[in-house]
Amino acid sequence: MFAHIPLMIVPFILYNLGLAGVFGGDGAPWAQQLFSVPMMSGGVFTMTVADLMILIALLLSFFEILKSTRTSNASVVDHLLSTFVFVAFLVEFLLVRGAATSLFFTLMIITFVDVLAGFTVSLRASSRDVNFR
Template structure:
């Protein structure tokens, strides 16, 4: 049953921990904090912020969620339902919490929405292939 837990709840919780000041001083924007930078051969400088890292983590978890959605079992239905609840939590927080009005949070919410759409789409396609009519 632990496999039915949507993994995109992790970036949701991490972002909220940042809002309360776990990753920096309360009231500051921890997601703009630069983690590292690399001088490129072109002369440009590529830098990674904490927000960028959170988005990359969410994208990796989205891949795992899409692979999980190929299962055709009762657990996959629960997984889709919980993923929908995670997206609704993102949406409600985005609309009602001042600190969630952030581009990183909006991107995470979009990733959660894609998870819901892709999860149901992949499951319906997989279930359609499992259903055979004998004539």
């Protein structure tokens, strides 16, 4: 049951929860600094909540691409649901004021690449299953 849920819905839900103020603040906690590490070069590496969201989305996208290598009838449902998540990102980006940020745009592009990669990988994998005699 949960195998068919697109993983990219997690960043979408997290972003909207942050936008609604669930994580505290004014509804935009993305600029909060999580930690900073002084580097040997003298610079300081800082990780923000937005950076963490992008990292989570990239990791989930990797697992989505792994899911797309399955060649079963369920993969069509997976791709369809991933496409719906991308459409939800796109509609929210265009219509919701709080979604007009570079973080949301980056998450939307990661989802778009996930959809394209999923279709491409599954088409390549399924073409190897076809035998012409």
